[in-house]
Amino acid sequence: MSSLLFWIFALLMIGFGAAVIINRNPVASALSLVVSFLALAVLFVLLDAYFIGVIQVLVYAGAIMVLFLFIIMLLDLRPEKLRKINWVASAGGVAVAFVLAIEIFSIVGRLSIAKEPFPPLAKPASDDVQSIGLLLFGNYNLPFQIIGVVILVATIGVVMLSRRESR
């Protein structure tokens, strides 16, 4: 059952991920990205990472994608006109990506633990929100505060960047 779900959602995620870079219309790309992220959230839930799955839906499929769509609508981007495609650059890009894929697959193929099934979890499953929260405010307290500063700096940077020049 869960292996069937894995195949369905892995194929959905890869298919819509490919649609993101194939579509000429930016709005269609952004909506494909939402579907891809939702399928990825289902894969997280299949891996028993419920908290990460919820965060994925809230932050990526919610906040980040709304930001993308908002900017696309704000800039009023038309579907790209067919420009003269730079075939050398495109072929080079696809070739490099292909080599990267072969490299990843050969590494995974040589990894001996990659062929082992996932070990069973304790029943009843532990409360992952509680465990992550305890770790986050305990062991990872300093990184957590630093990430807060990163968000603050990003907010200030965005306000500064989008301010109209008044000189």
Place this chain on the structure above:
Amino acid sequence: MITLGHYLVVSGILFTIGFAGVMVRRNIIIILMALELMLNAANLSLVAFSRFHVDPTGAPNYNAQIFVFFIITVAAAEVAVGLAIVVALFRLRQTTHVEDITTLKF
């Protein structure tokens, strides 16, 4: 039977799609979306390893999930700043096409 390798291969394919998007596409917004795809591929393999390394009490390794949490946070900040730069650029040049922006090109 789904093994760790299946998740790693799926994550590798997603990373390759994102990489190809960054290399081939010429629209800055699409390039940012492809960057998001690559970050998510890394998240998927981290969560797969987290589920694979079960500790003696039967709980997955939550350190990897904390790492994913931080990656998602940094990605959100990165997208906000990136899109603000795109808007500022569009105001100045009326384009989001990377081949129209050649001021720093040697």
